[in-house]
Amino acid sequence: MATPAARRGERLAPYVLVAPAVLTIVVLRLWPLLLGVNFSFTGDGERDGTAVGVDNYLELFRDPLFQGALGNVALLVLLLPVAVAIPGLIATFIYLRVPGHRLYRSVYFFPAVLSPVIVGAIFNLLLAFDGPVNAALAAVGIGRIDWLGDPDVAMFTVVGVHVWATFGMALVVFLAGFATLDAALLDAARVDGASLPQTIWHVIVPSLIRTIQFVFVTTMVGMLTSMFGLLYVMTSGGPEGSTYLPEYYIWIQQGQMNRPALASAASTVLFLIMLVVGMLQISLLRRAGRED
């Protein structure tokens, strides 16, 4: 028979045990987050330290550069299916054992271990106006393209390089998904005379739907939060501000323009965007879980 004191101790024990983790989260995560939100309601420069209400947010949404950055976020979401389809298709070919599939598996994964700065530097050289890619295009009679200097092209160029550099990881996830695929279904499709597109559409896609959803969400988060390095090295937000993303905008305002309060407001907006993406992720995974 436990004494009341012992019972109380037992009741409190879980709280004591989780206290370090909770404290760490509150002090190192929530508190800085709240400070950031708090700073976004204060001024920069001469108005440093004074409450300015939502002035920073109004300025932010009036700034064409920030509007452009948000527009680019929307563009990334539109380009997402392409970024998912590429590793999906390549994984399918590897799974279906195209000749040399073992070599391809490692070759495709290799860029995933390169730093974005290195990738950016490599593609800067390749895609320079007088670089080898344009020289090759000129040699076959196609005009040279200003890959990083044309505002209508630059964002697609950077996204393309980002996809090149990161699809290896998604490929591995797809291959793991394929490992769980029932081979009997593929055999049945083959016996029934299904073509490759029919096999992909009617057998592989439905069987891998959970994997596809997972790759969709992780790729989206990666695109929204991990392109800073590439943007910094390849375009510096240019030309004409056409490749700005919220992350890059925050860095410029904080580091170059000495406007930390405005940067805090932009960070808060980016945080809210990421929150929506995170919620979407949770709801997608939950829905996928229910199909089991």
Next chain:
Amino acid sequence: MKHRAVVSAILVAGLALAGCGSATGSQSSSGDPNGKLVVWDWKSGDASAAAYIDKAKADFASKHPDVTVEFVAQPFDQYYTLLGAAIQAGKGPDVVLFNGGGQIRDRVDALLPLDEYVADDRQRLAGWEAFTSDGRTYAAPVTLQGHPIYYNKALYADAGLDPDSPATTWNEFVDDCAAIIETTGADCLALGNKEGYGIQFFMSGLASGILTPDEYDAWIDGKRDWESANVKRIFQLWKEAGDKGLNNEGANSTAMFNDSFALFQSGKAAHVIGLMSDVGHWKDFGEFLPADELGVMAAPVATAGAVPSLPYDGGIGYGVAKWTTDPAAAAALVRSLTSTEALNAFYAEAGAIASDTTIDVSQAGPAVAAMVPELSSGKPALHVALSSQTLELMGRLSQQLLSGSVTVDEAVRQLADSDQAG
């Protein structure tokens, strides 16, 4: 239910805080009271600056043997971001290197006025204006940063032009360019505008041939008439140079450092508006172009009444942070970093045109010999007078002008708005 209560409590606490405090910190006093000064810069790690730093250290050590000095070289591309974090924390280096102009003027709240400490250096050093804000001096100049127009005499000769008589008017310059492009296949102007810096060099390098002396002086004094025909002319000529094919192709995707300078020094472009501090300058170019093939020309005159002059300001300079515990020692270190002996070493090793007017540069070759006499009649560069925000906007607009997606009138209107707001 309990979870909701906890989350609500946190949110309420957060909202209660909203609008209080400051994003740039309280700037409390910190620093090391134990006789140590920390210097932040992006130069002390360069081999070419080693002799300069050694001389400055030795000079300071002889005067303050009880104070140790630690140099922390930061990467330049992250420098102002890191410095911004230090300023927000109200802690950091005691002595800080700055570029002249907007970069220091935007941050004078975190700096100590140095006027009382540097009075004796006033006459010996040049370029103070770039480190001055509201009549107070916040850093002592180490180098002079100018924007001379360098040209390749060999390409001039190949094009049948007289290498010793470059164009003196804009129209002659355009004609010479046509001859160079047609005969040699080289571009006329090496332009790197990927970061939007190209327009700053173009504006400052050529403006003394475009604005009248009165307009020029008014601009520097802060009375900038963006509606004036000659100010618009700067941007019209920028666009004209692009439209007439004077620049290398792909200028908007060509980095200034080092791609556009590489085009010039490899003979693929006949002119470049370069620098005269310690990079993108006569000594860098001299590694590939023999000294007698490297010319320096005055800005071609585009407007009647304009008087070309060398645009230059203080390039880089050391200031003292407000939070240092020993301002006198920190200011003494700044003086050691701008001593004649140290600056002479910087000039000799890195080729920087130092701020010290007493240094003998007679052995440096024809390009320096052409520039240095111009210092006495030179004027501050136009772009240095603009705020960081306006410069950033000007970079983007300059790219749009080259691609044709904005008109000169619209670009100038936006710049005027930004300049007046700043």
